[in-house]
Amino acid sequence: MSLNLIGNYEAAIWLLGMAISDLIFCLFLPFHIVSAWDNFTWRFGWILCKLISIVTFTSMYSMAFILSFMSLEQLFFNKFSCTSCRFNASKLMLLISWFAAAILSCPSLLFRVVQHRKNGEVCMDNYENVSTEQAASQGLKRKSTVLYMRLIFGFILPAASAAICCCLLVLKRNSFRTQSSVDYRIRKALVIGHCLCWLPCLFLPLWQHHSTTDISAIFAIIIPVSNALAAISACIKPISYIIIGKHFCFPWMKDDCTTTRNGEIEMADLK
Numbered sequence: 299m300s301l302n303l304i305g306n307y308e309a310a311i312w313l314l315g316m317a318i319s320d321l322i323f324c325l326f327l328p329f330h331i332v333s334a335w336d337n338f339t340w341r342f343g344w345i346l347c348k349l350i351s352i353v354t355f356t357s358m359y360s361m362a363f364i365l366s367f368m369s370l371e372q373l374f375f376n377k378f379s380c381t382s383c384r385f386n387a388s389k390l391m392l393l394i395s396w397f398a399a400a401i402l403s404c405p406s407l408l409f410r411v412v413q414h415r416k417n418g419e420v421c422m423d424n425y426e427n428v429s430t431e432q433a434a435s436q437g438l439k440r441k442s443t444v445l446y447m448r449l450i451f452g453f454i455l456p457a458a459s460a461a462i463c464c465c466l467l468v469l470k471r472n473s474f475r476t477q478s479s480v481d482y483r484i485r486k487a488l489v490i491g492h493c494l495c496w497l498p499c500l501f502l503p504l505w506q507h508h509s510t511t512d513i514s515a516i517f518a519i520i521i522p523v524s525n526a527l528a529a530i531s532a533c534i535k536p537i538s539y540i541i542i543g544k545h546f547c548f549p550w551m552k553d554d555c556t557t558t559r560n561g562e563i564e565m566a567d568l569k
Contacts, residue, residue, distance in 0.1 A: 326350045446504065
């Protein structure tokens with residue numbers, strides 16, 4: 299089966315994993331929209347406050363790990379002739395991606411709270427827990443750790459993995475055929491899209507945390523915009539999955555894909 303049909307079934311499992319992550323994120327997106335429409339007032343309780351934050355960053359981390367594993371798989375696993383072994387390895391790495399993403403999202407479970415403000419209740423991160431000076435200092439360290447962790451695993455990891463694997467592919471003999479394949483172009487587009495959409499959302503809070511000048515009014519505008527950009531990416535990517543999904547086939551779809559391809563060839567002959 300040709301690369302255009304993506305005979306390597308592991309590519310299909312990656313696509314399914316990313317689609318599930320984005321779908322779960324989109325299911326909770328209406329709560330963000332209602333809260334933003336109501337001047338960021340939170341009316342859904344503390345359980346949903348924590349759960350939505352966990353789902354958001356689990357989706358982000360899982361997407362980052364999946365893209366990183368995809369780059370490594372294309373570099374190292376393509377030399378294995380055993381299709382079932384590659385498919386099982388891809389499923390295992392997908393499960394590892396979700397598990398690691400869930401672990402890295404635990405700070406939302408600990409520090410995401412509903413706080414009372416003048417204009418109502420707000421769902422936000424509180425890294426201090428108590429109101430002593432020592433706790434405030436520890437809270438700043440916790441916040442810095444969480445923000446750096448999100449930037450490293452959410453942006454730097456997939457970007458660095460894709461860049462390194464791309465450079466190593468250039469050095470391989472069959473690099474031109476690999477880079478001209480549909481599979482390679484799709485993976486590269488997904489990595490670029492993820493990094494561009496999530497970088498502002500991950501970098502701006504870190505910049506705000508270390509900023510020494512009072513530009514809170516600017517951050518109050520651009521941070522919600524960056525969050526909206528990350529949310530839009532999760533909504534747009536499922537459309538791209540539908541468009542590129544015709545290139546991917548699972549093992550149980552093999553007969554259907556072969557039949558469809560033969561039918562297309564017959565129609566072309568008739569014309």
